[in-house]
Amino acid sequence: xxxxxxxxxxxxxxxxxxxxxxxxxxxxxxxxxxxxxxxxxxxxxxxxxxxxxxxxxxxxxxxxxxxxxxxxxxxxxxxxxxxxxxxxxxxxxxxxxxxxxxxxxxxxxxxxxxxxxxxxxxxxxxxxxxxxxxxxxxxxxxxxxxxxxxxxxxxxxxxxxxxxxxxxxxxxxxxxxxxxxxxxxxxxxxxxxxxxxxxxxxxxxxxxxxxxxxxxxxxxxxxxxxxxxxxxxxxxxxxxxxxxxxxxxxxxxxxxxxxxxxxxxxxxxxxxxxxxxxxxxxx
Numbered sequence: 001x002x003x004x005x006x007x008x009x010x011x012x013x014x015x016x017x018x019x020x021x022x023x024x025x026x027x028x029x030x031x032x033x034x035x036x037x038x039x040x041x042x043x044x045x046x047x048x049x050x051x052x053x054x055x056x057x058x059x060x061x062x063x064x065x066x067x068x069x070x071x072x073x074x075x076x077x078x079x080x081x082x083x084x085x086x087x088x089x090x091x092x093x094x095x096x097x098x099x100x101x102x103x104x105x106x107x108x109x110x111x112x113x114x115x116x117x118x119x120x121x122x123x124x125x126x127x128x129x130x131x132x133x134x135x136x137x138x139x140x141x142x143x144x145x146x147x148x149x150x151x152x153x154x155x156x157x158x159x160x161x162x163x164x165x166x167x168x169x170x171x172x173x174x175x176x177x178x179x180x181x182x183x184x185x186x187x188x189x190x191x192x193x194x195x196x197x198x199x200x201x202x203x204x205x206x207x208x209x210x211x212x213x214x215x216x217x218x219x220x221x222x223x224x225x226x227x228x229x230x231x232x233x234x235x236x237x238x239x240x241x242x243x244x245x246x247x248x249x250x251x252x253x254x255x256x257x258x259x260x261x262x263x264x265x266x267x268x269x270x271x272x273x274x275x276x277x278x279x280x281x282x283x
């Protein structure tokens with residue numbers, strides 16, 4: 001891990017403070033003056049239940065880097081980028097895990113700080129099944145209804161906790177899938193427009209060849225080779241005492257659990273974007 005270096009805040013303060021009329025967009029020159037020496041940041045930008053916790057943990061442990069949220073906070077917030085966190089992460093190197101859609105401002109910040117996002121997705125139907133179970137587990141956590149456990153796209157309450165399995169799947173499709181589709185389409189279109197060059201990664205490919213895929217990521221972002229411990233690759237990094245993020249990991253389970261009507265509802269959402277390439281997301 002790199003030692004934390006002094007950060008010069010004058011350009012940052014001049015950019016981000018003041019009233020809205022005076023606020024200015026940060027520039028590449030200001031980023032260079034704030035963090036003159038930057039280290040690689042591995043930003044895993046993922047849909048929920050796609051293996052991002054595993055990937056972030058393996059990278060952090062293998063590269064001896066801290067896990068630093070690049071957003072202001074998790075819970076039910078959108079994980080849009082937070083400038084102070086970007087400054088801290090690039091000053092020492094870091095790994096970060098985000099559920100963040102592609103937006104012009106997020107892409108601008110990633111490019112300014114030299115961060116190439118790792119866009120991680122999983123088979124859509126398997127994601128639905130896994131997310132439904134995750135909602136169920138989060139509904140059992142303290143503070144239900146207050147937004148401390150959940151996602152930006154679905155507020156979990158006692159009403160949700162009372163859903164049966166079919167109703168929970170319906171809830172995931174109606175509330176979470178529009179966010180998922182926007183996530184996928186946003187990053188795909190920004191990449192097509194050459195606004196940014198993400199590393200696209202599928203959960204299924206990661207699980208088939210953990211060492212190969214993670215080594216590829218480190219080469220493309222860090223420009224180096226990494227020695228991966230097979231014991232580290234075999235860990236799931238989620239303690240038995242806190243299983244709210246654990247998924248089954250079984251490929252193909254989603255289609256077995258969804259009814260024909262639910263599959264049709266998902267495909268109807270995808271039909272709004274006929275030019276998008278969803279094939280790898282459904283395979």
